[in-house]
Amino acid sequence: xxxxxxxxxxxxxxxxxxxxxxxxxxxxxxxxxxxxxxxxxxxxxxxxxxxxxxxxxxxxxxxxxxxxxxxxxxxxxxxxxxxxxxxxxxxxxxxxxxxxxxxxxxxxxxxxxxxxxxxxxxxxxxxxxxxxxxxxxxxxxxxxxxxxxxxxxxxxxxxxxxxxxxxxxxxxxxxxxxxxxxxxxxxxxxxxxxxxxxxxxxxxxxxxxxxxxxxxxxxxxxxxxxxxxxxxxxxxxxxxxxxxxxxxxxxxxxxxxxxxxxxxxxxxxxxxxxxxxxxxxxxxxxxxxxxxxxxxxxxxxxxxxxxxxxxxxxxxxxxxxxxxxxxxxxxxxxxxxxxxxxxxxxxxxxxxxxxxxxxxxxxxxxxxxxxxxxxxxxxxxxxxxxxxxxxxxxxxxxxxxxxxxxxxxxxxxxxxxxxxxxxxxxxxxxxxxxxxxxxxxxxxxxxxxxxxxxxxxxxxxxxxxxxxxxxxxxxxxxx
Ligand code: AMP
Numbered sequence: 001x002x003x004x005x006x007x008x009x010x011x012x013x014x015x016x017x018x019x020x021x022x023x024x025x026x027x028x029x030x031x032x033x034x035x036x037x038x039x040x041x042x043x044x045x046x047x048x049x050x051x052x053x054x055x056x057x058x059x060x061x062x063x064x065x066x067x068x069x070x071x072x073x074x075x076x077x078x079x080x081x082x083x084x085x086x087x088x089x090x091x092x093x094x095x096x097x098x099x100x101x102x103x104x105x106x107x108x109x110x111x112x113x114x115x116x117x118x119x120x121x122x123x124x125x126x127x128x129x130x131x132x133x134x135x136x137x138x139x140x141x142x143x144x145x146x147x148x149x150x151x152x153x154x155x156x157x158x159x160x161x162x163x164x165x166x167x168x169x170x171x172x173x174x175x176x177x178x179x180x181x182x183x184x185x186x187x188x189x190x191x192x193x194x195x196x197x198x199x200x201x202x203x204x205x206x207x208x209x210x211x212x213x214x215x216x217x218x219x220x221x222x223x224x225x226x227x228x229x230x231x232x233x234x235x236x237x238x239x240x241x242x243x244x245x246x247x248x249x250x251x252x253x254x255x256x257x258x259x260x261x262x263x264x265x266x267x268x269x270x271x272x273x274x275x276x277x278x279x280x281x282x283x284x285x286x287x288x289x290x291x292x293x294x295x296x297x298x299x300x301x302x303x304x305x306x307x308x309x310x311x312x313x314x315x316x317x318x319x320x321x322x323x324x325x326x327x328x329x330x331x332x333x334x335x336x337x338x339x340x341x342x343x344x345x346x347x348x349x350x351x352x353x354x355x356x357x358x359x360x361x362x363x364x365x366x367x368x369x370x371x372x373x374x375x376x377x378x379x380x381x382x383x384x385x386x387x388x389x390x391x392x393x394x395x396x397x398x399x400x401x402x403x404x405x406x407x408x409x410x411x412x413x414x415x416x417x418x419x420x421x422x423x424x425x426x427x428x429x430x431x432x433x434x435x436x437x438x439x440x441x442x443x444x445x446x447x448x449x450x451x452x453x454x455x456x457x458x459x460x461x462x463x464x465x466x467x468x469x470x471x472x473x474x475x476x477x478x479x
Contacts, residue, residue: 012099025385026051040202047186069123110288131167156185218344243381255323279305329360
């Protein structure tokens with residue numbers, strides 16, 4: 001078995017690795033570090049949880065140990081798709097480079113330019129950035145990329161999903177063609193293959209097994225929820241979720257609950273809190289400090305249930321999650337692999353429970369084709385509720401669509417309301433949810449009309465929604 005000391009890393013890097021408690025390199029580290037240290041381009045096909053962050057940071061630190069950064073001309077660049085992932089890479093640098101005097105700048109959206117400018121002006125050995133914010137700085141003339149010797153693209157498949165590939169191509173073209181490129185992606189979509197062919201020189205390809213095909217430690221289950229009435233679907237799914245959480249009892253020490261859309265993330269988190277569960281939402285619309293607070297709580301164990309969208313949760317290093325719940329069947333089959341990979345890490349057992357409605361069956365078939373096995377079916381602990389009796393607490397007056405917000409009897413006794421002031425109440429959100437684009441995905445979803453999504457009929461109007469109402473929803477969404 002390869003040892004860290006076999007890898008030619010700088011002794012001070014080895015010291016930091018030992019202090020982190022790592023005993024042996026993970027497969028991606030053992031395979032990627034030697035060619036990276038030789039200055040080769042590396043194409044790593046690996047997802048989060050494999051140790052890929054150290055796989056690129058450890059050789060980078062070793063290579064950057066010699067030399068000094070010049071003002072506004074970073075020596076290396078790491079691109080990450082989300083702010084959290086970028087912040088996490090920055091933390092990894094701090095950990096592994098603690099015995100060096102390397103400088104670092106973290107350029108992410110949602111925080112002021114001022115401190116970032118100062119960090120760039122001081123000269124950064126390592127620049128860690130999301131693509132949009134990096135280009136913002138570049139266009140303001142604050143930054144030159146012609147000194148970049150090493151460029152890392154992390155989670156490229158997520159960059160593709162988020163529409164960042166043109167930005168990545170532009171950034172590549174702003175760096176010297178002599179740079180070394182370390183490129184990581186969980187999957188090799190044709191578009192990703194195309195850019196690696198253009199921007200990488202004879203890369204060493206390093207691939208580690210997909211989690212879904214290897215994680216035998218994950219107990220996967222599927223629960224069908226057939227709504228008693230279309231407009232009750234969200235409420236009945238939330239009741240099923242609560243029953244599923246309860247059924248897991250104390251074994252469910254912490255869980256991530258994935259939803260497909262931001263609006264559902266908010267509604268589910270709000271509903272859980274209302275039912276006295278220790279839950280909070282994480283999605284791209286929260287401001288940076290709130291996101292950090294939520295994540296911090298989840299990491300230190302003070303928050304038990306993290307309700308998240310795929311984009312917000314992607315790449316986050318959250319150890320030891322006992323359960324993953326899919327409140328929705330993910331639209332993209334690969335997201336299922338990423339989601340359930342949050343549990344059953346490093347040989348621990350984990351449980352992944354997916355709620356599926358008849359609307360989700362098509363996506364379920366795609367997932368089962370991808371993972372090459374059926375997900376075992378489990379019973380809905382709630383069963384099919386009688387139409388009128390369903391979840392009386394959730395369908396009570398305070399959450400009815402036309403009731404003025406001020407009339408909420410329970411206001412003030414609640415945790416802070418995560419929805420914007422103009423948002424309809426949780427159970428009246430269906431039309432917004434139907435019209436809402438998936439987080440950070442400008443592309444239109446699978447050709448469903450306004451009334452085609454799950455639970456998206458306007459309450460009281462059957463399948464038909466007059467145009468003027470549709471318009472006002474759109475306006476609210478764009479506002
Ligand atoms: P990543 O895939 O980079 O997000 O890393 C996942 C987790 O694995 C992080 O918590 C790292 O701290 C941890 N890790 C990375 N390398 C090792 C290693 N060689 N041994 C044990 N844990 C590691």
